Amino acid sequence: MGDVIYPAVVLAVRVASHALGLRIQIRGDVNIPAAGGAVIVANHASYLDPFAVALGASGRSVRFLALQELFDHRVYGLMMRGLRQIPVRPERGGAAYCATADALKSGEVVGVFAEATIAQSFTVQRLRTGAGRLAGAAGVPLIPVAVWGTHRLWTKDRRELIQPRLPITVLIGEPLRPTLHDDPEEVTEQLRVAMQALLDCAQREYPCSGTEKWWQPEHLGGTAPGPEEAAARDADENAARRGQVS
Template sequence: MSDLVYPPVVALAKTVFRLLDLRITVHGGEHIPREGGAVLASNHVSYLDFIFAGFAAVPAKRLVRFMAKQEIFANRLAGPLMRGMHHIPVDRDAGLGSYKAALAALKSGEVVGIFPEATISQSFTVKDIKSGAERMASAAKVPLIPMALWGTQRLWTKGRPRNLFQRHLPVSIYVGEPMPPKKGDNAAELRRRMSELLDRAQQEYPDKPSEPEDLWWLPAHLGGTAPTPGQ
């Protein structure tokens, strides 16, 4: 697969990260295979999560093909970039086509990224997840790798104003041990592993809210003012 667009975009992202002095830490990056197909399944707390989830694969020299909603591909600015990076559009009214495209990418040795919660979690906990990630991994006979991101919600998340140019912001990326492909419903196990990674990311995160108005980016169970999962 020809990649003329993706490498320059990665280089640009790295430059922006350096200029902003983002404190990005990747834990468990060795779990991303250097060759062969794999499914990366991450939690979802920010509109920018695909950038940072993909960043975790850079040390392994892999380019992740993310599954993203069709509306992004229809955008006149983002669309050409998404197509140029060979990401996979998801039409929620016709999901079979995107599933087949992701499966073909996996079987050809690509790494496919997916957010099994489907939408951003405003509670900053792992929501109920869809079964697509583990079904694809099983069908393609590739490992399923759980991930967790934390800190990205402070840049841009649902229901909050964008703050894209924060300097010195910590962003934590946790990559879990691969789950071998197997038949059956493994969604509960994947959610459990993603939740464990997210709990660790939240507990080990180096920043704490300095003002009461900053409590919004913490989940309720850690004393924050984010809505509970029930809300």
């Protein structure tokens, strides 16, 4: 069923983007393999990032890892299951790892947001090593991606979906090719550097000035929190969430 629903959803996203007048620029989609497994890792600044990555995936269906709470939602859950996305339970991470490994060995493309949360600093934060481990174990390419502009539509505590002619950039970098014997920490650092370079390029070439704007990183003259402050906010939010659960 996912083979039918996924193309329909991507088509709907294209139609909606056109209707909203979004100016979407995709570069480097030749780096997505035409066949076989791959792990795509993108920065995460917006709730809309999976749709932007899907548009840039050169026609390949992407199975994203997503928190179980999305699958439990009355509305979103139907879509997540229909699109064959992969649920992640923090307390049962091994199940998601096995499901992802099986997907890669079957020749599917998997999408990972390795920062594990939306980056409120709008820079590439510390990455978890799982994506590199999966790519190395499966012998598939690890593809860095930068998405920029989606956060102006919808990010943490901000949503303004109607912004005609808003530019959105998706840059897809050259694949890394980790092996089973590579150090996951080193692979992950190489990935982070590649993603940040792509994001720097997207931000540098972005046609709108972000000086003194909330959506621009601090180091580029915007008012977004710096990486350390953003990390502290994330830690506080995670602690509060754990407190609610307990």
